[in-house]
Amino acid sequence: MARKKQRISLRERFTSWWGTRTKKEAEARKQTLTTAVKVAAVMLVLVAAGAFLRYAEGYVSTTRPTEEGRLVLVGVPGWVNWDLKARVVAAAGGDRFPIGEETAEVVARNLARMSWLDEIEVRVTHDAVRVGARWRKPVALIERGPSKFYVDADLVVLDYMPMAHLPIVEVRNVSLGLPPSPGAVFDRDDLAAAVKLIVLLNRMDAEVAPKNPLLDQIAGVDVANYKGRRNHRAPHIVLHSKDGTLIYWGAEIGEWARHLEAKDEQKLAKLYTYYKEFGSLSAGVKYINLYDPQDKVPLPTDRYR
Secondary structure: OOOOOOOOOHHHHHHHHHHHHHHHHHHHHHHHHHHHHHHHHHHHHHHHHHHHHHHHHHHHHHHOOOOEEEEEEEOOOOOOOHHHHHHHHHHHOOOEEEOOOOHHHHHHHHHOOOOOEEEEEEEEOOOEEEEEEEEOOOOEEEEEOOEEEEEOOOOEEEEOOOOOOOOOEEEEOOOOOOOOOOOOEOOOHHHHHHHHHHHHHHHHHHHHOOOOOHHHHEEEEEOOOHHHOOOOOOOOEEEEEOOOOEEEEEOOOOOOHHHOOOOHHHHHHHHHHHHHHHOOOOOOOOEEEOOOOOOOOOOOOOOOO
């Protein structure tokens, strides 16, 4: 018996066809979505890597060491010792500086507070900060109680530090008042008179006794009777040697005629002639009188005539 052929309606065919197509599209969409997710993930990784590289580059550029230059002190006088140099370096802000547009200004501003330096010039090169200046040399020491300070030939106050290698002479009985701060001028007539005499003796040593300076044997200059303020008949300025000998200088330099004393060059000649003859300022005597007039005095030099 022949099998009866089953008929499929149009609706069933359409439903079957549509279902197959929908399934394929779903799988295609799923595959497309998966690919998009993978691409997005790769893009995200690439973006993050780029951001990291830019950050790393910025970090390297900001942490790269700045170029530095060492501090060089130019034209330092021979009398300047290591301790003073170290103080200048510390006042400048250290021995190394970053090289920049403001480096010279910063160093000069720091050193402006240093009383030992004047006329400061700072020049910055590619590898150095070069400092030149006029160094103030102490010539006199002033003590007041526990405090002490120096002055240079211009009466500029310098803060104290040991300078045993220099012939610095103490000036005693100065009418102090309130001493100025380091770097300021201590303008006192009696101090100025003592400093002027010390500077003159220093010049004489360089001319007459460079190997054995007379000033090395002077402990102090006493100005207690400056201009005869205590006793008009007594010498106005007296030098004290380190072994206790008194040296009567008399009136301040340039005032010998007013007080009928020996000329200043005669006082110098007598003092240095005595020193060269005996090799000392004591030689068993208690005092040396320089201010009495002398008719004939041998002159070790005519520079001060």
